[in-house]
Amino acid sequence: MKLPFICGNWKMYKTVADAVKYVKEFRSLVKDITDVEIVLAPTFTALHAAFEAARNSNIAISAQDLYWEREGAFTGEVSAAMIREAGAEYVIVGHSERRTFFGETDTSVNRKALAAYAAGLTPIVCIGETLDQRERSETFDVLDRQIKAGLDGLTTEQMGLLVLAYEPVWAIGTGRNATPAQAAEAHAHIRQRLRQWFGAEAAAQCHVIYGGSVKPDNIRDLVTQPDVDGALVGGASLDLRGFFEIVSRSRPAAV
Ligand code: PEP
Secondary structure: OOOOEEEEEOOOOOOHHHHHHHHHHHHHHOOOOOOOEEEEEOOHHHHHHHHHHHOOOOEEEEEOOOEOOOOOOOOOOOEHHHHHHOOOOEEEEOOHHHHHHHOOOHHHHHHHHHHHHHOOOEEEEEEOOOHHHHHOOOHHHHHHHHHHHHOOOOOHHHHHHOEEEEOOHHHOOOOOOOOHHHHHHHHHHHHHHHHHHHOHHHHHHOEEEEEOOOOOOOHHHHHOOOOOOEEEEOHHHOOHHHHHHHHHHOOHHHO
16 A cells, blocks of 8 residues: 655754754654654765664655766765665655756756666655746646656656655745645646556556645645645754654544
8 A cells, every 4th residue: 555655855954963863752753653654854964874863663764866877076976876875765856946056957857866766766756836837827837847857768667666746846945835726736637647658557656745835734634635645844844743743644544
C-alpha cells in the first residue's frame, strides 16, 4: 500500500548540533507511526550526523540538491554517490529556490534525477508555476513542460519510485497555501499526464505530493484531496512539535 509521504525541507537552517538534537527528540515522538513515510532533509553538512541520529528509526534522510557528475573538478558540488554514502535515501531536485536563485533548469533537473537513480537515491522532483504564470492561465502548460523535460528518459520502474512535488512557487514560504481545490485540480492534471506519458501503473505508484505553506492547521484538508499523496514542508518542519503534528495529521487513520 502506498503510504502518505511527508518530507521536511530544512533549507539552509540548522547546524549539525541542531539537526542531531532535533532527530533524537523527533524519533521518539514518531516511533509508533508506521503508516506515514517520514523524511527529513538537512543541509549537506548535517546529512551524515542526521542519518546516524535516525539510524534504526522510521525516519529517512534526504539531501536538498546534488550534482550529476560522479566526481571531478567541480568545486563546491556534491555527487549522488557521496550523498548516498552519507546515508541519505532521497534527494530533492529542482526546488523552486534552486530554479530561481541558482539557475536550475528542466535540463539540469533531468540530469540530476537520472544521476540520483544511478546512485541508488530516490529523487523528490519539484515542479510548479509562478504567480504570473498562474494569472496568465499557463499553469498546466508549465507543469507539462516541467514533467516532460524534467522526467525525460526515466524508466517505468524509476517513475514508480519517484516522488513528484507540486509546489506552486507563489505558495512557498509566503504563508499563502494553495486551496485544497487548487491543489486537487493541479494534482489531477499531473496524475493524468503521468498516466498518459508513463503508463497507469507507474502513475499510480508514484507519490505526487503538495508543497507550499503547509502547516498543522491545513495539512488535513490538503492530504485528503484525491491524488495528493503527502507533502513537502519547508518552514513548518523547522519546529519539531509542529512537524510532528503535520505527520500525525497525515496518517490515513487520522484522515
Ligand atoms: C519548501 O521548501 O519546499 C516549501 C514548501 O516551503 P514552505 O513550506 O515554507 O512554503
